[in-house]
Structure formats: C-alpha cells, structure tokens
Amino acid sequence: MATLSWASRQSWMHSEVTMRTERYAAMALSTTHLMAGVVLLLLSGWFIAASAVAGLGPLAATFNYVIPAAMIRFLALLRILAGYGEKYFGHAALLDKVSQLRLSVFDGVMNGRADESRAEELERLGQHTDALASRDIAALFPLISAAVLALLLSVFGLLVFPPLLLLLAITVPAALLIALWQWRGLHRQRSQLSKGQTAYTAAIEHYLTSASLWHHGMSNRTLEASQTDWQSARHRLRETENWGDWRMTVFAMSLLLFAAAAPPQEWLGSPYLMLGLFFCLSLPDWLGPAIRAMSPLAEAQLAEAELHKLMAVSDRVAVDGEEGVARLPIDTLSLSSLRPQRGQFHESGLDLTLRRGELALVQGSSGSGKSSLLLAIAGLLPMSGKLLINGGDVSTISPAQRRRNLLYIEQFPVVLADTLRQNLLVAAPGASDDALRDALVATGLEAVLNDGLDQWLGETGRLLSGGEKKRLGIARALLSDAPVWLMDEPFEGLDQAVIERLSVLLSRERESRILIVVSHRELEGLQPDVRLSLDV
Structure with a gap:
C-alpha cells in the first residue's frame, strides 16, 4: 500500500476516533433503551399495585401519584x-466499519485473483464484511445490554x-443454556446455508453459460x-431462529407460574410483589434480543473465518515493506x-x-487473445517468452511491483458497495479530496461528483452506468500514477463526445x-505509434 502523508494519517486517525466514539455511543444508547423498557414495565407494575393498595387504606390521602407517573412518562420518552x-450512531458506525473492512481486504482479492472469479469473490467479500461489520449492532450490543441489566x-x-435474586438465579443459567443451544444449531445451519448458496450460484452460472444448448433439451x-437444497437450508435456519423465541417465551411463562404459585409470605400485600410477576413478563423483551443475537453472531463468526482465509492468501502474494510497491521509472517495455x-x-x-511516450493499439477478432495479452503483461496470467523492463527481465521485480507498475485497467471495473x-x-x-475530484473531472464524471465524494454507490456500483464504471476505472489509474497502462476496451459502450474527451486525456497521459x-x-x-492485429 502506498505511503500515507502526514495529513492522511491524521485523517485516518481522526476516522478511527470517530468510529470508536460512534460505537461506544451506540452501545450506551442500546443499553439505555433496553434498561428503560424493562424498568418502565417494572415501575408500571409496581405503580398499579401501589395505587391499589394505597386506595384501600389510610395512605389514600398521602400517596403521591405524581412522581411515579412522571417517572413513567420520563422512561417512555x-x-x-x-x-x-x-439507530443513528449504530448506522454511522456500521458504515464506517464496512468501509474499513472492505478496504483492508480489497487488495487481497485484487492481487490474489487473476481470472473471471474476481467479481464473484468480491461479491462474497461484500457479504462477509457486511456480516462482520453488523456484529456489534446485531449481536454484541444486545448481549452487553442484557448483561448490564442483569x-x-x-x-x-x-x-x-x-x-x-431467586428469579435471577433461575433466569440467568436458563438463558445461557438457551443461547448456547441456539448458537450451536445456528452456527451449523449458517455453514450449511453458505455451502448451499455457493453450490446454487455455481449451478446458475453453469446453466446460463450453457444457454446455447438449451434448445437441445x-x-x-x-x-x-x-x-x-438452498431453500431447505434457509427454511431450517428460520425455524431454528423462531424456536429460540418460543423457548424463551415458554420459559418466561413457566417462571411466571412459579412466581405466582409460591409468593414469599413476608411480601404478601406489598406492591413490590408485582415486581416479580412483571419481571417474568419482561423476559421476552429483555432476553429475547440476546437470544436472537445468536444468529448474526454465528454468521459473523463464519464470515470472519472466511476473511481470515482471504487475508492469508493476500499475505502470500503481498510484498513486505512499502519500498516493494514503489513506482518504477519505466522507460522501455x-x-x-x-x-499468454x-x-x-x-x-x-x-x-x-x-x-x-508511445501508445500501442491492439486489435483483433473476439477470442484472439487481446485481453489475455494484457493480463499476461500485468502478471495476472501465466505466460511464456520474455518481458523486459528497461532491458531487465520482469522476474527481477516482485509480483506486487509488477501489478503496481504494469497497471491492468479492466473492461468491466469492479465497483465496491461503498462510497x-x-x-x-x-x-x-x-490521495487528497482535491486529487480525487481532479481525477473524476478529468474522466468526465462531473455529474457523479455533484452528489459528493461520500455518496453511496450501492451494491456492485448499481447507481453508476456501464460507461461511468469504465471512467471510474480510468480515474483510479490516474490516481495510481502507474508508468504503464494496459487498457482493455476503454471506449466500448461510450458515446462519441465521451470517447473524444478520453482520447484527449490518453494523448496527454502518454507523454x-x-x-x-x-x-x-x-x-x-x-494516433497510435504502433498498431497490432492479433488475427492470424
């Protein structure tokens, strides 16, 4: 990865502090939300019983109804x-975490994949990072809130x-057993669902690529x-999730019957007795989110394992040290x-x-090997023959240096589901924000820039047209400042005005x-210096 400037490091550190602040604020508010709900229910039960008891005795004239009623309204608010x-801070922390995770492993996918599976791998990467980034809000916050309230x-x-205390002593172990039982079942079924989804996706791709044989039956x-199989796995997962809620509800009702059948004799007639009954009624609201958190927790753990595998691959293809990916002064290729x-x-x-300063235009019919040639030069496909940089064999530089300096600009650039x-x-x-804007303007993406750099592009960049995605790939090339550009069909699908603008840009960049x-x-x-036709 390129060396960050002092200002960029300060910006990154500020982003880290902001994300940590958002996370802690969301966790505190999640706990407050749950605690206010349970205390509201318990206080309401006590208030009902206290009002009834006070109305039957000499306390009717002195019982203060205003304070409990005001506290109930305050807790509701x-x-x-x-x-x-x-929701506000949790959503902000979630977006920041997704961005951080995707950027940390994006290079691993781009460097570790050299074929058509890269886009599919990035789609799975998006699912894994979403699950892992959601772990705090969907799993850890409910569990922490339940523990604090207990x-x-x-x-x-x-x-x-x-x-x-007796009711708590019964509730906590029972809740732990239900959660453990739930997690084990969900972890197994999440794994089966992931395998089923992969098999289903592969079957769809195989069927679609065989479209020319459909008419043969x-x-x-x-x-x-x-x-x-995939639908069955989804159905089993939903059933297990629902069973967790049912178990907690059945346990709460059983505990309620126990509390009502054997009330402590010394507390009979006291409004505090209602607290035990309302405590039982509050269990689905209090512990239900913690039980439901087992599903996203299992999903996040599986996603984390997949991302660790991915990072292990990226570590094997990465170069140690920042000097290994420096820009090389390439004069001849x-x-x-x-x-290929x-x-x-x-x-x-x-x-x-x-x-x-020279530009070569490569042409040829479909299947003649034009894209394969670029991929081989970039080191993304195996090749035979020799490739020399400044007279020296390309094998003298690392694979990461080769990818950094011989930049392949693909025909269909991959767009992250991010900003x-x-x-x-x-x-x-x-890169600074000014540099990002300059790259967008240079490639004719002013209209996209109008919505700001922090606009969300959607899954696989669905908010961008095909032509805008192509120009986004060229904007990335401008920012990378690679000394060699290997451009695969950069003008395909673009209108004439955009093509002329990009032609001017390439004529300037070739210098x-x-x-x-x-x-x-x-x-x-x-105006190419060299024309090549790959047709035999």
Whole structure:
C-alpha cells in the first residue's frame, strides 16, 4: 500500500476516533433503551399495585401519584430517544466499519485473483464484511445490554427486593443454556446455508453459460436440486431462529407460574410483589434480543473465518515493506516471443518494444487473445517468452511491483458497495479530496461528483452506468500514477463526445508513460505509434 502523508494519517486517525466514539455511543444508547423498557414495565407494575393498595387504606390521602407517573412518562420518552439515538450512531458506525473492512481486504482479492472469479469473490467479500461489520449492532450490543441489566437488577434485588435474586438465579443459567443451544444449531445451519448458496450460484452460472444448448433439451436437474437444497437450508435456519423465541417465551411463562404459585409470605400485600410477576413478563423483551443475537453472531463468526482465509492468501502474494510497491521509472517495455498460456494466440508469440511516450493499439477478432495479452503483461496470467523492463527481465521485480507498475485497467471495473471516495482511495489511499475530484473531472464524471465524494454507490456500483464504471476505472489509474497502462476496451459502450474527451486525456497521459490499448474502434484522436492485429 502506498505511503500515507502526514495529513492522511491524521485523517485516518481522526476516522478511527470517530468510529470508536460512534460505537461506544451506540452501545450506551442500546443499553439505555433496553434498561428503560424493562424498568418502565417494572415501575408500571409496581405503580398499579401501589395505587391499589394505597386506595384501600389510610395512605389514600398521602400517596403521591405524581412522581411515579412522571417517572413513567420520563422512561417512555427516554426509551424512544435512546432507540432513535442507537439507530443513528449504530448506522454511522456500521458504515464506517464496512468501509474499513472492505478496504483492508480489497487488495487481497485484487492481487490474489487473476481470472473471471474476481467479481464473484468480491461479491462474497461484500457479504462477509457486511456480516462482520453488523456484529456489534446485531449481536454484541444486545448481549452487553442484557448483561448490564442483569447486574443492575441484581443490585436492586439485593438492596430493595431480595426475592428478585431467586428469579435471577433461575433466569440467568436458563438463558445461557438457551443461547448456547441456539448458537450451536445456528452456527451449523449458517455453514450449511453458505455451502448451499455457493453450490446454487455455481449451478446458475453453469446453466446460463450453457444457454446455447438449451434448445437441445439440456436438463436443469442439477440447478433444481441445488435450489431445493438452498431453500431447505434457509427454511431450517428460520425455524431454528423462531424456536429460540418460543423457548424463551415458554420459559418466561413457566417462571411466571412459579412466581405466582409460591409468593414469599413476608411480601404478601406489598406492591413490590408485582415486581416479580412483571419481571417474568419482561423476559421476552429483555432476553429475547440476546437470544436472537445468536444468529448474526454465528454468521459473523463464519464470515470472519472466511476473511481470515482471504487475508492469508493476500499475505502470500503481498510484498513486505512499502519500498516493494514503489513506482518504477519505466522507460522501455519489451516483449519477446511473449505468449499468454490461455486461449488461442500466435504460436510464435509477440515481439514488441515500446518507449515512454508511445501508445500501442491492439486489435483483433473476439477470442484472439487481446485481453489475455494484457493480463499476461500485468502478471495476472501465466505466460511464456520474455518481458523486459528497461532491458531487465520482469522476474527481477516482485509480483506486487509488477501489478503496481504494469497497471491492468479492466473492461468491466469492479465497483465496491461503498462510497465514491472509498472506491477511488483503493488506488491511492493517501490521495487528497482535491486529487480525487481532479481525477473524476478529468474522466468526465462531473455529474457523479455533484452528489459528493461520500455518496453511496450501492451494491456492485448499481447507481453508476456501464460507461461511468469504465471512467471510474480510468480515474483510479490516474490516481495510481502507474508508468504503464494496459487498457482493455476503454471506449466500448461510450458515446462519441465521451470517447473524444478520453482520447484527449490518453494523448496527454502518454507523454509520461507507456500505453497499450485494446479497442475495436478506429479513433483519429488517439494516433497510435504502433498498431497490432492479433488475427492470424
């Protein structure tokens, strides 16, 4: 990863502090929300009983109804405000966590995948990071809130109403057993669901790629079987989740019957006796979220395991130290009998020498190996022959240096489900906002920039058109400042005005770098120094 400037490091540290503050605020408000709800229920029960008892005796004239009623209204308002606050800070912390996780592993996927599975891998990456980032809000906050409330109720029972301690002593172990039982079942079924989804996706892709055989009556039994398995796994998961709620409800009702059948004799006639009954009634509201948290917790643990595998792959392909991915001053790029080891290509390979300031236009029919050639030069496909940089063999530099300096700009750039800013920072983590805006303006993306750098682009960048995604890839190349650009169909699907604008941009950029452009189009403004046809 590129070295961050002092200002960028300060910005990153500020982002870390902000995210930590948002997380703690959301956790505190989540606990407050749950605590206010349970205390509200207990206080209401006590108030009803106290009002009834006071009305029967000499306390009727002296019992203060105003204070408990005001406290009930205050707790109701506090619960509402804490709920909204939790959602606000929790959502902000969630978005920040998603961005952080995706940026931390994006390079691992991009460097560790050199074929068409990269987009599919990134889609799974998005699902894993979403699950892991949601762990705090969906799982840890309910569990922490339940534990804090149990502690507070224990203190209340110890100081005010000791019979409550007996109910807590029964409730806490039972809740732990239900949660453990729930987690084990959900962890197993989440794993089965993940495997089923992978198999179902593979079956769909296989069926779609075999579209040319459909008219021959190709069977889709494999697809139907994998779909049935996936749907069955989802159904079992939902049933287990629902069973957790049912177990907690049955336990609460059983505890309520126990409390009502054997009330402590010394507390008969006291309004505090209602606290035990309302405590039992509050259990689904108090411990229900903690039981339901077992599902996102199991999902997050599986996602974390998958991300650890991914990071292990990225560690094997990464370069130790920042110097390993520095920009190299490349003056010449020479190909000698170079031949990608995929698809059809000239048996003798390709010979070509380009110098800084030169542009080569590669053309050929579909399947002639144009994209494979670029991938081989970038080190993303195995090759035979020689590739020389400044007269030295490419094997003398690391794979990461090769990818950093021989930049492959793909035909369909991958767009993260993240903000516009983060989609640009993957190319230059230390870039300033002005640099990001300049890159967008240079590629004709002013309209996208109008909504700001922090706009959310949606899953796989669905808010961008195909042409905008292409230009986003070129904007990333500008930010990376690689000395060699390997551009795969950069003009495909663009209108004439945009093509002319990009042609001017490439003509300017070629002055300081080497460009190899694959394109079906004949462009007058491009004026290539070398034309290559890969058709035999």
